Amino acid sequence: MNAYLIRNVSVLGAAPTDVLIRDGVVAETGPGLSAPDAGVVDADGLVALPGLVDLHTHLREPGREDAETVETGSRAAALGGYTAVCAMANTSPVADTAGVVEQVWRLGREAGLVDVQPIGAVTVGLAGERLAELGAMADSAARVRIFSDDGHCVADPRLMRRALEYVKAFDGIIAQHAEEPRLTEGAQMHEGEVSTRLGLTGWPAVAEEAIIARDVLLAEHVGSRLHVCHVSTAGSVEVLRQAKARGVRVTAEVTPHHLLLTDVRAETYDPVFKVNPPLRTATDIAALRAALVDGVIDIIATDHAPHAVEDKECEWAYARPGMLGLETALSIALDVLGPEWDLIAERMSRAPARIAGLTEHGHDPAPGAPANLTLVDPAARRVIEPAELASRSRNTPYARMTLPGRIVATFLRGEATVLDGKAIK
Numbered sequence: 431m432n433a434y435l436i437r438n439v440s441v442l443g444a445a446p447t448d449v450l451i452r453d454g455v456v457a458e459t460g461p462g463l464s465a466p467d468a469g470v471v472d473a474d475g476l477v478a479l480p481g482l483v484d485l486h487t488h489l490r491e492p493g494r495e496d497a498e499t500v501e502t503g504s505r506a507a508a509l510g511g512y513t514a515v516c517a518m519a520n521t522s523p524v525a526d527t528a529g530v531v532e533q534v535w536r537l538g539r540e541a542g543l544v545d546v547q548p549i550g551a552v553t554v555g556l557a558g559e560r561l562a563e564l565g566a567m568a569d570s571a572a573r574v575r576i577f578s579d580d581g582h583c584v585a586d587p588r589l590m591r592r593a594l595e596y597v598k599a600f601d602g603i604i605a606q607h608a609e610e611p612r613l614t615e616g617a618q619m620h621e622g623e624v625s626t627r628l629g630l631t632g633w634p635a636v637a638e639e640a641i642i643a644r645d646v647l648l649a650e651h652v653g654s655r656l657h658v659c660h661v662s663t664a665g666s667v668e669v670l671r672q673a674k675a676r677g678v679r680v681t682a683e684v685t686p687h688h689l690l691l692t693d694v695r696a697e698t699y700d701p702v703f704k705v706n707p708p709l710r711t712a713t714d715i716a717a718l719r720a721a722l723v724d725g726v727i728d729i730i731a732t733d734h735a736p737h738a739v740e741d742k743e744c745e746w747a748y749a750r751p752g753m754l755g756l757e758t759a760l761s762i763a764l765d766v767l768g769p770e771w772d773l774i775a776e777r778m779s780r781a782p783a784r785i786a787g788l789t790e791h792g793h794d795p796a797p798g799a800p801a802n803l804t805l806v807d808p809a810a811r812r813v814i815e816p817a818e819l820a821s822r823s824r825n826t827p828y829a830r831m832t833l834p835g836r837i838v839a840t841f842l843r844g845e846a847t848v849l850d851g852k853a854i855k
């Protein structure tokens with residue numbers, strides 16, 4: 431089908447109208463449209479948003495196809511309302527060469543459910559010792575613009591400076607996993623009252639804040655673009671606020687789980703709540719939410735981190751950190767922000783598309799715009815059943831929780847990837 435007539439849809443919360451998409455673009459909007467050749471989507475009560483863009487997804491391919499593949503992760507993304515995702519480099523082999531990023535990019539094209547934009551590693555093998563071939567990855571068919579050792583911090587300040595200098599030539603970005611490793615050795619959860627009570631080694635907030643403070647100074651010194659992954663503390667927000675006020679070229683993301691869940695969850699000893707950076711306190715959550723509204727934090731990124739059962743359903747200390755996010759992110763945003771559609775579109779679509787340079791994405795559904803959009807039922811409530819998720823993994827922290835909102839349809843360049851809440855392929 432190359433044409434869809436979406437009837438009575440509320441574009442970003444406005445009064446209902448019709449939206450006709452044809453040949454990959456939004457052809458027309460307005461009440462009472464007719465298009466006999468188009469597939470009709472009855473969107474009464476639904477809200478249209480620009481297709482969501484995730485700057486931080488772990489697709490696990492190559493290497494851990496038992497946990498996720500580019501295809502299964504793409505399907506989870508489409509079902510979550512996404513039309514583009516940036517795939518993190520901590521695969522096996524690591525995405526630190528043109529060959530691996532091109533492989534991931536091609537797999538994304540073959541799956542055809544979302545645009546998959548590979549992120550390249552900053553250092554060879556994520557080892558933090560030598561810069562990877564950033565230029566070769568940038569020049570490859572995958573046209574990499576964001577580099578990250580996510581899962582590991584680029585801890586060496588000289589290497590971080592070199593990386594920032596290197597990507598400046600093509601306006602690239604270094605996305606930092608901010609964690610001073612010497613401060614988090616053996617850490618199992620947020621360092622605070624709960625970790626003391628449970629007797630688990632703590633991951634102090636300052637381990638994140640110290641690296642962000644260092645990196646905004648380095649980015650300022652070099653004049654390069656820095657992106658801070660999964661910001662999790664109130665102190666980090668203050669460092670970012672000051673840096674932005676000085677004009678440092680820094681952007682920042684927060685995950686849905688850091689907006690909703692606290693370290694108290696660790697009391698269950700259920701490793702589904704083990705994540706990097708760890709779940710923090712209610713005070714941190716309040717600061718992160720405020721920063722998301724006032725713009726100190728630019729975007730919501732999922733940090734979708736699928737893990738196989740044997741890596742998650744074991745003792746807390748041995749479990750891998752990370753949780754699923756793609757299929758629940760919009761619901762958490764709706765829960766946390768309310769039906770603030772323009773804000774949700776900005777933080778989950780327009781801003782991440784701008785940061786990543788994904789020019790086809792992040793456009794409100796208006797005539798001439800690429801038809802990358804998603805339809806949400808804001809009145810729906812759904813119980814999250816891990817077995818029903820499209821991800822190959824099951825490690826959602828929202829199991830059996832009732833969440834607001836449901837993605838009804840997603841369109842990628844005018845083709846439906848999701849209809850009636852179900853993936854098309």
Ligand SMILES: NC(=O)N[C@@H](CC(=O)O)C(=O)O
Binds near residue numbers: 707
């Ligand atoms: N966010 C996580 O808890 N996990 C990430 C990597 C990481 O940041 O540790 C993963 O790849 O699983």
